[in-house]
Amino acid sequence: MLSSGERLFLLQAASVIVPEAARLDAGSKEEFLRIIERALETRPVAMQRQFKMLLRLLNLAPVFYYGRTFDTLETQKRREFFSWLQGGPIGLLRKGFWGLKAMVFMGYYGQPEAASTVAYAPSKEGNEKLEKMARV
Amino acid sequence: MQEKQFDIVIIGSGAGGGAAAQELSGLCKDGVRIGLLEWGPKFRESDYTGQELEMAQKLYFDGGGVLTKDKSMTLAFAKAYGGSTVVYTGTSLTILKETVARWGVPGITWEDLKERSKKYISQNNVHLLEEDKINDNNALFRDGCRKLGYRVEQFPVNVKGCQGSGMCNLGCPNAAKQGTHRVQLPAAEKNGVQVVTSCKVERIGDRVLEAVVADAGVGHPSAWAPGRYRVRAKVIVVAAGAVNSPALLLRSGFGRSLPALGRYFTCHPALILVGQHEKPITNYYGHPKSFYSDHFAESGHFLLETCMYFPFTTAKNLAGFGPEHSRFMSRMDLLQMILVLAIDEAAADNRISVDGSGNPVVDYTLTSATLDSLYESMKVCAKIFFAAGAAAVHAPAGKKFLIKAEEAGRLDEFITRDELKTGKVSIAAAHLMGGCRVGENSAGSVTNVWGRVHGVPWLYVADASLFPKAAEINPYVTIMAMADRSAEDIRRRAPQLLN
Numbered sequence: 001m002l003s004s005g006e007r008l009f010l011l012q013a014a015s016v017i018v019p020e021a022a023r024l025d026a027g028s029k030e031e032f033l034r035i036i037e038r039a040l041e042t043r044p045v046a047m048q049r050q051f052k053m054l055l056r057l058l059n060l061a062p063v064f065y066y067g068r069t070f071d072t073l074e075t076q077k078r079r080e081f082f083s084w085l086q087g088g089p090i091g092l093l094r095k096g097f098w099g100l101k102a103m104v105f106m107g108y109y110g111q112p113e114a115a116s117t118v119a120y121a122p123s124k125e126g127n128e129k130l131e132k133m134a135r136v
Numbered sequence: 137m138q139e140k141q142f143d144i145v146i147i148g149s150g151a152g153g154g155a156a157a158q159e160l161s162g163l164c165k166d167g168v169r170i171g172l173l174e175w176g177p178k179f180r181e182s183d184y185t186g187q188e189l190e191m192a193q194k195l196y197f198d199g200g201g202v203l204t205k206d207k208s209m210t211l212a213f214a215k216a217y218g219g220s221t222v223v224y225t226g227t228s229l230t231i232l233k234e235t236v237a238r239w240g241v242p243g244i245t246w247e248d249l250k251e252r253s254k255k256y257i258s259q260n261n262v263h264l265l266e267e268d269k270i271n272d273n274n275a276l277f278r279d280g281c282r283k284l285g286y287r288v289e290q291f292p293v294n295v296k297g298c299q300g301s302g303m304c305n306l307g308c309p310n311a312a313k314q315g316t317h318r319v320q321l322p323a324a325e326k327n328g329v330q331v332v333t334s335c336k337v338e339r340i341g342d343r344v345l346e347a348v349v350a351d352a353g354v355g356h357p358s359a360w361a362p363g364r365y366r367v368r369a370k371v372i373v374v375a376a377g378a379v380n381s382p383a384l385l386l387r388s389g390f391g392r393s394l395p396a397l398g399r400y401f402t403c404h405p406a407l408i409l410v411g412q413h414e415k416p417i418t419n420y421y422g423h424p425k426s427f428y429s430d431h432f433a434e435s436g437h438f439l440l441e442t443c444m445y446f447p448f449t450t451a452k453n454l455a456g457f458g459p460e461h462s463r464f465m466s467r468m469d470l471l472q473m474i475l476v477l478a479i480d481e482a483a484a485d486n487r488i489s490v491d492g493s494g495n496p497v498v499d500y501t502l503t504s505a506t507l508d509s510l511y512e513s514m515k516v517c518a519k520i521f522f523a524a525g526a527a528a529v530h531a532p533a534g535k536k537f538l539i540k541a542e543e544a545g546r547l548d549e550f551i552t553r554d555e556l557k558t559g560k561v562s563i564a565a566a567h568l569m570g571g572c573r574v575g576e577n578s579a580g581s582v583t584n585v586w587g588r589v590h591g592v593p594w595l596y597v598a599d600a601s602l603f604p605k606a607a608e609i610n611p612y613v614t615i616m617a618m619a620d621r622s623a624e625d626i627r628r629r630a631p632q633l634l635n
């Protein structure tokens with residue numbers, strides 16, 4: 001359901017939002033996109049449309065600042081642009097950027113394998129582990 | 137369309153619907169036919185995998201991220217046999233006397249709600265966890281509050297055989313949390329209530345409703361085959377939650393005679409705040425929520441609770457992105473977390489409406505008073521984290537991503553009100569209340585003090601939507617108490633309603 005342009009934008013945005021995303025292997029990148037697609041599929045149609053519009057808008061908006069679209073900017077400029085969106089005066093853009101960030105975090109940290117990279121190892125028997133750690 | 141007939145139909149099986157089903161089920165022995173229609177499926181034990189995204193998609197509406205109309209906040213509520221009690225943390229508090237006084241509804245007394253709450257507290261095995269089950273994340277909050285002289289209490293929780301997986305909000309994988317799916321619904325079914333899952337009620341007419349059963353693709357199959365149903369009943373009890381109950385009544389046309397329908401929605405807008413320790417602490421092992429502080433409830437209109445979230449939820453609740461965000465996220469074992477709940481005013485303009493297709497729209501504006509509370513809470517929490525020994529604190533309205541312990545004396549400089557911007561700061565809510573508020577007449581409320589819809593003698597509400605104002609504490613026990621009142625009125629009027 002995501003077009004190739006939208007997929008490319010999401011991957012480029014991801015490598016700014018979570019720098020490690022740039023180093024994901026092809027399979028994990030595919031999984032990243034699949035998670036986002038699946039989440040979108042379960043959302044109301046109006047929201048799916050708005051998200052796609054947001055991606056298009058965010059790719060075009062840097063033209064007004066840098067004279068270039070997001071996909072042609074270097075990483076530092078992409079980061080500056082996102083920082084401006086996040087803290088800027090336009091509420092709609094801040095919220096839109098939050099939506100983009102949430103999707104990127106979902107695609108990245110939502111992969112079960114991500115848990116081991118963030119020192120997070122929950123267990124169904126957490127109390128047992130707690131007890132063992134208290135004894136150490 | 138297939139036809140079905142009951143004497144009483146309950147819509148929704150969460151805290152309210154589950155309590156109502158149990159309290160009405162005694163009528164079954166006199167031949168009263170009771171049905172409960174629940175949109176969500178009944179999950180199998182093997183469905184509770186503890187995987188964050190998988191469970192969020194299975195259990196919650198919009199994966200737990202239902203957006204308000206202005207997109208400033210997300211709402212979490214579940215769709216399942218057991219409703220949001222499947223995903224709640226199970227902290228079980230009785231409403232405060234002062235809150236009921238503030239509600240100011242003649243006929244609703246604290247003494248009455250307290251008595252009814254006692255029953256559910258006892259049924260749900262509510263107790264305090266032993267000291268050896270308290271992890272560092274919880275103990276540090278308690279110790280930090282005590283050092284600062286803030287009042288702090290242990291949460292009573294409703295667990296039986298808790299293994300401390302910390303996965304309460306993903307559905308308990310150890311069948312320990314005593315939600316309505318474990319206690320009240322099985323009791324009701326045993327007494328003869330028929331529960332039909334994966335069944336969405338679309339509209340209510342005069343003692344009739346239209347519903348659709350669809351294959352949920354997960355959990356136990358529904359008692360009814362997929363398809364459309366017309367269900368007749370002499371009494372209809374709406375317990376679809378604070379978003380869906382008003383929406384269902386609005387799309388059924390009840391808004392014409394009930395101007396307050398959908399209005400006065402409150403939700404305890406919440407922030408997740410995070411401190412970072414130098415050395416690993418125990419946080420994801422053990423029950424996640426053991427302490428709370430209501431020290432600032434009166435003066436600052438916010439409550440503080442311990443919490444521990446999963447990687448994606450944590451990541452999206454931090455303001456910022458890029459290398460410093462990633463570095464912070466990469467050591468979840470260092471993180472201490474506090475959940476802030478703002479006590480929001482009930483405003484007529486904060487309301488549930490429906491769009492052209494009849495779907496709910498949550499039109500909620502965060503007032504400056506609520507934002508002020510959230511702002512103050514960030515500074516208070518930073519003090520608690522530092523008092524507990526944290527090396528750094530992330531304040532979403534911070535001028536920088538991390539405030540270091542040596543900067544603890546400069547919180548006013550680093551955390552400023554103008555940085556608390558919607559969108560930049562992630563705000564979410566899980567205590568959804570109001571929309572069908574109780575009251576004296578149809579001008580300012582939807583039901584009478586027994587949950588009976590004004591002017592419609594066969595129609596009741598029995599869930600969080602009844603709240604006239606915010607609960608000012610974790611609400612589920614009070615929701616059950618309010619539903620208990622609705623059920624009592626139906627029982628009292630049964631001879632007249634059911635003949």
Ligand SMILES: Cc1cc2nc3c(=O)[nH]c(=O)nc-3n(C[C@H](O)[C@H](O)[C@H](O)COP(=O)(O)OP(=O)(O)OC[C@H]3O[C@@H](n4cnc5c(N)ncnc54)[C@H](O)[C@@H]3O)c2cc1C
Nearest residue numbers: 148150151152175219220225226227337599600610611612
């Ligand atoms: C993550 C989380 C943690 C929480 N932790 C706590 C806690 O520790 N302590 C506490 O006191 N509270 C807690 N809460 C809040 C508490 O769970 C809710 O306030 C409570 O469950 C609401 O009860 P309810 O009956 O109003 O609605 P719900 O429990 O949400 O139940 C409503 C049910 O109605 C169904 N439904 C909706 N529309 C329809 C329809 N059209 N047809 C058929 N069925 C329908 C839904 O699928 C749902 O199952 C938490 C909530 C969440 C989300």
Ligand code: SF4
Nearest residue numbers: 298299301302304308
């Ligand atoms: S912490 Fe206890 S109650 Fe919560 S999910 Fe784990 S076992 Fe269940």
